[in-house]
Amino acid sequence: MAHPVQRQAEIVELSPVGAYHRLVLRAEGIAERVLPGHFAALAVDRADGSLLLRRPFFVHRADPAEATVEVVFAEAGRGTRALARQRVGDVVDVVAPLGNAFPIPTGPASALMVAGGYGGVPLFGLAERITEQGGSVGFILGASTADRLFGVEQARAFTPDVLVTTEDGSYGIRGQITLPLTEAMRAIEARVVYASGPTGMLRAVAEVCAREGVRCFTAVEQTMACGVGVCMSCVLPVVGEDGVSRLVRSCVDGPCLDGSRVRWEDIGAVPPDLEGAAAMGGC
């Protein structure tokens, strides 16, 4: 797990990218620690405490030479709207890097990146690492509509093996991201699949991978209050190495988790075989 630091970071760039915002922050001591799959937790309102909770975003790029990290976010509520209204030169309180990064295969391997919406954010750095060590990557990028896609050109710069799906057919293949998944896995002889995006999509991808017998790592996103492991808000049921299922924190035990260990169907529930479920009578 990453060793996070807290910094007052200067905004060096804030620009729209499709339906999203690209935010580049400069702060010492963060970029060199970032691995693909790490995230940053940004305070959105330090002034008066009216909006207390940090917003977590996957790191897209980290540049140690420039001491910058880049995150991408969608405007979804008051916090992200406030962030989108910041200006270059403003200072943002950042805690990063956070979480467990994606495990990377040793040696050359063929990997398929599956990204829903702007879920591709943490996958490009990963694709770079894998190709650097002689591996190859393919991409499937999916979204509900064309304007919600992220990183199509960036993926094409990496590899000709790029498939795009939109649910309304406004770009690429019409349908869900899992539609071309099995075929794409077979076509590039994927040894591992990395998935990032909405929980329903991750579940669907993990199920296909299980059927195909291919390893699958998922970057989960659950609502967080702190991002550092103390609030216990972002838990989801995961089968441990010892075979026992527990509610684990997606911030410090994830966000990159083996898709076959996550009990996707039980997210939002406390099934009776979870450790400590029997004690949940009272508070």
Add this chain to the structure above:
Amino acid sequence: MTGADRTVFVNTAAASTGGTGVPSESVDLTAPFGGGTLPNPVTTASGCAGYGRELAKFLPLAELGSITTKTIMPAPRSGRPTPRMAETPSGMLNGIGLQGSGIEHFVANELPWLAERGARVLVSVAGERVEDFAACARALNGQPGVVGLEVNLSCPNADNSGLVFAANPATAHDVVQAVREVAEPTLPVYAKLAPDVTSITDVAKACVRAGADGLSMINTLPGVVIDTDTLRPHLAGVVGGLSGPAIRPVAVGCVYAVHAAMRAGECAAVPILGMGGIRTGRDALEFVLAGASGVAVGTAIFNDPTAPLRVLDELREALAARGFAKLTDAVGLAHHH
């Protein structure tokens, strides 16, 4: 009115030091705790700092007066399903359900780690029955690092149709008495009180009569957030606890009322640990002036993991700027009017 327009009144005792302020580094922050003292008044609020490991990446735990653990119960608990949290104006609503690995795991795996780091640990304990609280207290006897027990009375009483122990003076009394009986005599026992009661002063009195060496005030306030898109309560557990700056005046009011009862001689005087929405040293000073000799930083940690140490520094500055040479000179001073 802005802060800059206001006159900052200084402690009248400051006249003897010949100025309106004292050097901040010389402020004596020694804080009454149970029958003894801690090096400074700042702790973490239970449930906002885990068992310390995560926070230790951001601040040296030994520099805090103490660290209050997440509430520990006899057996492991999965906690409630998600969603467990909703952000609210100047605060948040949480319904975690006291997820934890149980007292045995805590004593074997967490406490030794804390003790090695020189942390002074205030262990929060709870149970569904009086004997559960006592079992936790017994397991902590003789363990390293423990400076006190905090009895979390906001847990439903399995023997009383799920009403929390803090809800009435009699059940609160029974729990505190049971813990006081089994805990090491030198270990202070703090009762953590709930604000949503008819008279927090009556509950406080009952706890002190039962042998509480201190009072922690306040726990979260119960609330519900409705998701207007799904048309359902936002939390899976429906009701959650409200915390953060939004509840600060409620918390200060509870501390003020109980301290007033102590001054009036209606309740034996014991130290009060004040908490509820403390985000800055100025906020902490409010609690001190209302009657708290210790303060806990809770939800603010989610915003700023270094908040407890920052609040300590800011409190020291705030005391110095008002001419207080000692923390204890400021405790309850708002009652002198």
